[in-house]
Amino acid sequence: MGESTLQDQDTEQTPLLPDSERPQQSEPTAAKKAARWVAQNAVTVFMSTLILTLILGLCLFFGLHAPSKTLNAKVCLTPACVHASSEILYNLSPEYKNIDPCTNFEELVCGGWDERHDLRPDQGDAFTGTIMVEASQMLLRHILEAPYPDGSKHSSFSPAQLLAPLSSVDEQNFDKLRDAYDACMDEDTIKKDGLKPLMELLHQVVDLFPVTESNLGKPITSADSKSLSETLYLLLEYEISALVSVGAGADDKDPDTVVVQASQPYRIGLPAKDYYEDKAVVKTYQDMLEETIELIHPANAAAHGTWMKSTGLRNTATGDSKHYAKEVVEFEKKLSAATPDAADQNDVTKYYNPMSLEDADKLTPQIHLANIINSLSPSNVKTERLIVMSPSYMSNLTDIVSSTPKDVLQTYLLWKTVQKYASVIEADELKPYSRFMNKLQGKDPESTPERWRTCVNHVDGGLGWILSRFFVEKAFSEKAKIFGDQIVSDIKEMFIEKLKATKWMDESVIELAIEKVHKIVQKIGYPTKSPNIMDPSSLHDYYQSVNITPSTFFKNSLSMSKFDVAKEWSSLGKPVDRDEWGMTVPTVNAYYNPPGNEIVFPAGIMQFPVFDVEVPQYLSYGAFGSVSGHELSHAFDSTGRHYDQNGNYTDWWTNSTVEGFTERAECFVDQYAKYTVPGPDEKPIHINGKLTLGENIADAGGVSAAFAAWKKRTAETPNEDLPGLDHFSQDQLFFVSYANWWCGKSRKETAINRIYTDPHAPKWARILGTMANSRDFAESFQCKKKEPTCELW
Known part of the structure; x- marks a missing residue:
């Protein structure tokens, strides 16, 4: 095409006509x-x-001046422009000229994408961002499988242009990356080890929380509380949250202070509490757990006997596996019922519950929360106060644990350990679990990602800042960083103009809101502090405690987990480090951090086709600019509005402004709740308008600010047209670029999972809903209805 x-x-x-057909002179x-x-x-x-x-x-x-023309615009025919144009053309529906953009813009922009992209057996869904992720993964694979680049192969944008001692440290850092990658890629050794590394960890759990014949079937007593808290502490050290989850982070009401936070586990067992209402899913889950319990015991008789004596599982041959599978699932159901709904878990007005450690400890007397927190905290720090994110869960947990047999509780703790580390074990005994998880997402039950993809992700997760240093050298430039800063700065300027024109906000609130925008910290590309990824010594020191060898994949994974936990808890007793980033550089994502009042854009998202310094700017403003505006809009969404210009969680809006916001926000809730996906029984499941509210507000505000920013820029410096796209005006191509970013497809089961767990609406709804809320879109495409469905800014 x-x-x-x-x-x-x-x-x-x-x-128009050949020479032979031209009229001759009279x-x-x-x-x-x-x-x-x-x-x-x-x-x-x-x-x-x-x-x-x-x-x-x-x-x-x-x-x-017609929509399909641009006044005096030249056509850009550079390779970058031809590439960008072909990308859009391939993604467009073959019938794009005959589709009404005002009613079905997603099909118009993405009809071709759907035809040309199939999901791999191991994928539950994919979109343009997934293609970008896989391009980054491929680049990282090439880096990790190549020798350390000598000086002649380094770009000018590289820390390797260094004195010899620092260059040596840089090479040591690279060797650490390679060792971690090679250990992950050594499938022969991993398969040979089988369950053994995981069994060693399970035995640690059993040793700390043993079950004897005398307490089989009986609830724990006060004498068991110490061993239970020690076991939970061990699990938390390895990033396993069972029964409770505790961590350290910025205090919402004092954002320069680090505070302890306690909550329900991020995941009980199944990926979302909604699944416990689905009898078919629960039955399949229970059957899988029964099969896994039968398979997971040591193979030889002597080891099996020792294992049986120290666990509540006893003799699986007599049907105890069925008993324990059923009891664990019933236990999980109780925990799930006590867990707040997903929307409430993201609501700061409900999860910010400060209390003394002494009072919090009284909520869960069997767990000794104080002992766990003091064990995780630095030795020189005494915790006296924490944030309990769901007091009702904690108090209900007391009743649930008190009425649960100790052997069932132990089995649950073992199961949580298996779930956490199943992905780093190659053993037939864990196949039932991987099959179940694949089926739950609609994937091929036997499918696994290509090993190198798994290992790239493993290295990024454990040594991400070292990997970031080599990614930046290959995939980013100073020119890109300057352009990214320009876009974000333009967005901030336009958002301020929109605030000034807002009628439902009181003047006093608008003034503070403008101050908040001015104070938003923008982090673009990569960090130069905490750690400075361009300084090999800084990276070396940062990861010094992570022990990596090229032959011990499981131990490497444990060391990475322990490092992450220790790093988080080491922040206690110190001011919040505002230079830290929450995403590594290759990440194709971005975020707004309310207590830090910062927007962060890793270099991974600043890639083609979302961002490109070599193409007309309406493409980058339409995609990356809208992403930038999205993150900035989070500062004033249903969560961000509760934080002032300094990141303090406080009531800084007047009552009338809150009323104006609430009325308009309810429009977004109702609008997106009308969108549905097919449920397991083919009955439609509605998008959770409350859960997705913040993201939907941010989408609308982001596109609005980005379009205004681009219009101002192009008035100063006109853009060129793209070849082959004369059907669209440049204004229209801004929105085509926005929607192109969200082109994607999903398996039915994955779509359901995301409805339950994801605060973002489905990709197609982010196109249709956002365009319906854009006055600029309606005017650009000359839609009959110019008024947005919902609008805040």
């Missing part, structure tokens, strides 16, 4: 007669010519 369209454009430059006598007639009718000819000239002028004027 791209080639034929380009050829058609060339054809338009040729004469005879001299005829010319003289015509001249004589003109002389006799000069006034008539002059007036007719004048009228014809005016008509042609008006036609030319309106032709140049």
Whole structure:
């Protein structure tokens, strides 16, 4: 399609008719007669010519200002522009010229994408961002599988242009990356080890929380509380949250202070509490757990006997696996019922519950929360206060644990350990679990990602800042960083203008909101502090405690987990480090951090087709600019609005402003709740308008601010057109670029999972809903209905 369209454009430059069909000149006598007639009718000819000239002028004027034309714009024919144009053309529906953009913009922009992209057996869904992720993964694979680049192969944008001692440290850092990657890729050794590394960890759990014949089937007593808290502490050290989850982070009401936070586990067992209401899913889950319990015991009889004596599982041959599978699932159901709904878990007005450690400890007397927190905290720090994110869960947990047999509780703790580390074990005993998780997402039950993808992700998760240093050298530039800063700065400027024009906010609130925008910290590309990824010594020191060898994949994983936990808890007793980033550089994502009042854009998202310094700016403003505006809009969404210009969680809005916001926010809740996906029984499941509210507000605000920013820029420096896309104006291509970012497809089961757990609406709804909320979109495409469905800014 791209080639034929380009050829058609060339054809338009040729004469309308060939030379053989052009009219020939008249005879001299005829010319003289015509001249004589003109002389006799000069006034008539002059007036007719004048009228014809005016008509042609008006036609030319309106032709140049029609939606499909851009005044005096040149066509960009550089390789980057041709590439960008072909990407859009391939993604467009083949029938894009016949589709009404005002009613089905997602099909218009993404119809071709759907036809040309199939999901791999191991994928539950994919979109343009997934393609970007896989491009980054491929680049990282090439880095990790190549030798350390010598000086001649380093770009100028590299810390390797260094003195010899620092260059040596840089190479040591690279070797650490390679060792971690090679250990993950050594599938022969991993398969040979089988369950053994995991069994060693399970035995640690059993040793700390043993079950004897005397307490089989009986609830724990006060004498068991110490061992239970020690076991939970061990699990938390390895990033396993069972029964409770505790961590350290910025205090919402004192954002420069680190505080302890306690909550329900991020995940009980199944990926979302909604699944416990689905009898078919629960039955399959329980059957899988029964099979896993039967398979997971040591193979030889002597080891099996020892294992049985120290666990509540006893002799699985007599049907105890069925008993324990059923009891664990029933236990999980109780925990799930006590867990707040997903929307409430993201609501700061409900999860910010400060209390003394002494009072919090009284909520869960069997767990000794104070002992766990003091064990995780630095030795020189005494915790006296924490944030309990769900007091009702904690108090309910007391009743649930008190009424649960100790052997069932132990089995649950073992199961949580298996779930956490199943992905780093290659053993047939864990196949039932991987099959179950694949089926739950609609994937091929036997599918696994390509090993190198798993290992790239493993290295990024454990040594991400070292990997970031090598990614930046290959995939980013100073020019890109400057352009990214420009876009974000432009967005901030335009958002301020929109705040000034807002009618439902009181003037006093608008002034503070403008101050908040001015104070938003923008982090672009990569960090230069905490750690400075361009300083090899800084990276070396940062990861010094992570023990990596090229032959011990499981131990490497444990060391990475322990490092992450220790790093988090080491922040206690110190001011919040505002230089830290929450995402590594290759990450294709971005975020707004309310207590830090910062927006962060890793270099991973600043890649083609979302961001490109070499193409007309309406493409980058349409995609990356809208992402930037999205993150900035989070500062004033249903969560961000509760934080002032300094990141303090406080009531800084007047009552009338809150009322105006609430009324308009409810429109978004209702709008998105009308969108549905097919449920397991083919009955529609509605998008959770409350859960997705913040993201939907941010999408609308982001596009609005980005379009205004681009219009101001292009008024100063006009953009070129793209070849083959003369059907669209540049204004329209801004929105095509926005929607192109969200083109994707999903398996039915994955779509359901995301409805339950994801605060973002489905990708297609982020196109349709956001365009329905854009006045600029309606005007650009000359839609009959110009008024947005919902609007805040």
